[in-house]
Amino acid sequence: MTVAKVIELIGESNVGFEEAIKDAVVKASQTVDGIKAVEVINLTANVENGEIVDYKANVKLAFGVQGR
Numbered sequence: 001m002t003v004a005k006v007i008e009l010i011g012e013s014n015v016g017f018e019e020a021i022k023d024a025v026v027k028a029s030q031t032v033d034g035i036k037a038v039e040v041i042n043l044t045a046n047v048e049n050g051e052i053v054d055y056k057a058n059v060k061l062a063f064g065v066q067g068r
Contacts, residue, residue: 003065004036011057017043020057030062039063 011024021040027033042058 003051004062005065006062007032008041008058008059008060011059013055015055017045017055019030021059024057024059025051025061032061032063034063035061036064 007028009024009028011020011022011027013019013023020043021038025035025038039060039062040057041060043057044056045052046054046056
């Protein structure tokens with residue numbers, strides 16, 4: 001039986017939503033091994049002077065839990 005853990009993160013980018021999603025995965029992978037899936041929950045952006053300046057992606061990442 002496989003057990004998975006899910007964590008929720010927010011990735012950010014000034015380029016676009018896809019880069020914000022990648023940001024969350026890349027940063028999490030620095031401390032979490034075996035990430036298997038990403039679920040995008042919400043996409044938001046900050047606007048200044050009628051222009052999008054920051055993209056944000058709320059994501060859930062799933063990874064396996066190792067047994068002893």
